[in-house]
Amino acid sequence: MAKDSGSAFDLFLFKRVLAHTRPYRVTFYGTALAAIALTAFSVLTPMILRSIVDDAIQQKNEELLWELSLMMLAVLIGQVVFQLVFTYYANWLGESVIRDLRKKLFARMLGFRMQYYNKSSIGLLVTRAVADMQRIGEIFSQGFFMIVADLLKMLAASVIMLVWNWRLALIVFAILPLILYATRVFQQKMKVAFTEVRAQVSNLNSFVQERLTGMKIVQLFTRESAESKQFREINEKHQNAWLKTVWYNSFFFPIADIVSSIAIGLVVWYGGLQDITNLGVDNKGIIFGFILLIEMLFRPLRQIADKFNTLQMGMVAAGRVFKILDTESRIEDAGEYDPERIDGGIAFEKVHFSYEPGEEVLHGISFTLEPGEKVAIVGATGAGKSTIINLLNRFYDIDSGTIRLDGRDIRDYKLASLRSNIAVVLQDVFLFADTIGNNITLQDFSMGKAEIEEAARAIGVHEFISSLPGGYAYNVKERGSMLSSGQRQLIAFLRAYMRNPSILVLDEATSSVDTYTEQLIQQATEKVTENRTSIIIAHRLATIKKVDKILVMEAGNIVESGSHEELLKQKGYYHKLYEAQFMAEEVL
Structure with a gap:
């Protein structure tokens, strides 16, 4: 079971969610292949740009410039096609999983003892069956596959940097731990924050559902003012929980932008210095390529942090849904006697x-x-x-x-x-x-x-x-x-x-x-x-x-x-x- 703690990731719970993709293996692996193809197309862009600068522009080769430009266009079109396939099937997989999970959850709730419903908030159960399910679907549509695709891009960008110029690559890698550390802290803080968000959403849904159902009692006993006050308090707690996530985002993303800009500035400065002093860089295209590769390396880190937020919210929601699925509150149905009709004694x-x-x-x-x-x-x-x-x-x-x-x-x-x-x-x-x-x-x-x-x-x-x-x-x-x-x-x-x-x-x-x-x-x-x-x-x-x-x-x-x-x-x-x-x- 997922625990509401600062632990950045619950691997056991994640495996349990992934187990529900087994009926859709073809789609799952097809989406993964689309993510790999996207990575390939992404790294081709800086490589072609380097050739355009070094081989076409500097050599004044107009024919090669046209060929490379058309190649760049083909790569961009391929990127769009695979992005479309990737996005559609990642979302399709998420919706299929939550459809199956929702059916399983509803079937489970149909079999619970009356005692379970006597002690449970109906608003909370509705939240689990509707809002929390959508969060689980986003694990696939906005979380897991997006993170995998971004990690592949980062890996490919790192390898190409090392192959092109290890000195410039080391400059970038020296900056990288700063954003990695910031990302780690961000993930841990957001896990706690999103746990609180889900709790407050459940409280809000439960309160509204109960008051709407019992509106006649509220009005008969002139409780409108008191209930309004209580609602404002619950709503404020809900707002504060969300503002905490906004606060963490407000810190992290500017830090990520600053670190990325520093890396680009150092590469341009050191690469330009090498070129001017002839200390090893003969191709200006490498510097242009490095600027794109730094974006490929640092922007996914920002996106991973953002997608990890979605993943964390989905994991928290999954933990709550699985808690209901794991609840043992059923009347034992072990009888075998099944008469068509009884006498009634x-x-x-x-x-x-x-x-x-x-x-x-x-x-x-x-x-x-x-x-x-x-x-x-x-x-x-x-x-x-x-x-x-x-x-x-x-x-x-x-x-x-x-x-x-x-x-x-x-x-x-x-x-x-x-x-x-x-x-x-x-x-x-x-x-x-x-x-x-x-x-x-x-x-x-x-x-x-x-x-x-x-x-x-x-x-x-x-x-x-x-x-x-x-x-x-x-x-x-x-x-x-x-x-x-x-x-x-x-x-x-x-x-x-x-x-x-x-x-x-x-x-x-x-x-x-x-x-x-x-x-x-x-x-x-x-x-x-x-x-x-x-x-x-x-x-x-x-x-x-x-x-x-x-x-x-x-x-x-x-x-x-x-x-x-x-x-x-x-x-x-x-x-x-x-x-x-x-x-x-x-x-x-």
């Missing part, structure tokens, strides 16, 4: 469970449901009602005990098979920013329009949907904001009914809807629970009189069990709940 046997170690939520509960039986679970908030539903769907694994479906441990089932036989209608219904039809089918194109309408009529919601503009094609916008809570729940009933589940779970919520919608929900409830095992988390006790069994929960224990009449006769906890709610409704 449910048994909890001495089930203990805790969301956090040492904070047990369920204390060894046991109950049994026969196939087709309807049971209601009642109790105060925090009693453990919703936890039972989470465990049945294996969003979490239990600490001890056993949960059985049709007599088999639910861990024996394939996870997809288990969940496909259970449908859940939650109190807080989530709808995607899409049409009602697509929210019902969830893009399952095996469900036709006629089939959807037939199911809607069966549970009594077709008339309501048809009354909307566009009917089933009506776009409900983000989180279904264009519909009321009761309307969203009706859509959720239809979504569950279309899947014909063996087990249906209803988080009943009719306390905040109008009388007409409540009647529609009651009608839908009776239809969707018909002839299938049903669990209803009851909020209004008056709506569960017809169920076969009622489980009464208190502080993670089942304290009472029986029918509505039986529990009232016991004069226990259920009786108190019922009386309290009945009296409250009478007052209303």
